[in-house]
Amino acid sequence: QVQLVESGGGLVQAGDSLRLSCTGSGRTLSSLTMEWFRQAAGKEREFVAGMSTSGGRTSYADSVEGRFTISRDNAKNTVYLQMNSLKPEDTAIYYCAADTFTLAIITTPGAMNYWGKGTLVTVSS
Numbered sequence: 001q002v003q004l005v006e007s008g009g010g011l012v013q014a015g016d017s018l019r020l021s022c023t024g025s026g027r028t029l030s031s032l033t034m035e036w037f038r039q040a041a042g043k044e045r046e047f048v049a050g051m052s053t054s055g056g057r058t059s060y061a062d063s064v065e066g067r068f069t070i071s072r073d074n075a076k077n078t079v080y081l082q083m084n085s086l087k088p089e090d091t092a093i094y095y096c097a098a099d100t101f102t103l104a105i106i107t108t109p110g111a112m113n114y115w116g117k118g119t120l121v122t123v124s125s
Helices: none
Strands: 003-007 010-013 018-025 033-039 046-051 058-060 068-073 078-083 092-099 119-124
Touching (some): 018 119, 033 068, 046 078
Parallel strands (some): 010 119
Antiparallel strands (some): 003 018, 018 078, 033 092, 046 058, 068 078
């Protein structure tokens, strides 16, 4: 079992930055592919960013490429999502997810088998 807890969401203005954290228990996150997804009101959950085991490879959605950065702190068993130059369209609930089956970064939510409960990010214009 893997338990994931997100934190760091909040209300910010366009252009601001936020750093989301995802702290894990029950399993060492460095051995797992870790990903961030988001879901805006009335929309489907979508891939945001992913990192392969040991941080060897990262992948980003086109909409966040160059603004968001995924990283790990293995000592804290935590994965981060640094979000810069936030836009109102980034408003969503952000979820951390773990894939315990594959090493690849898979952008389909259905491929992830552990999820946190999410943290809300609201970006005002």
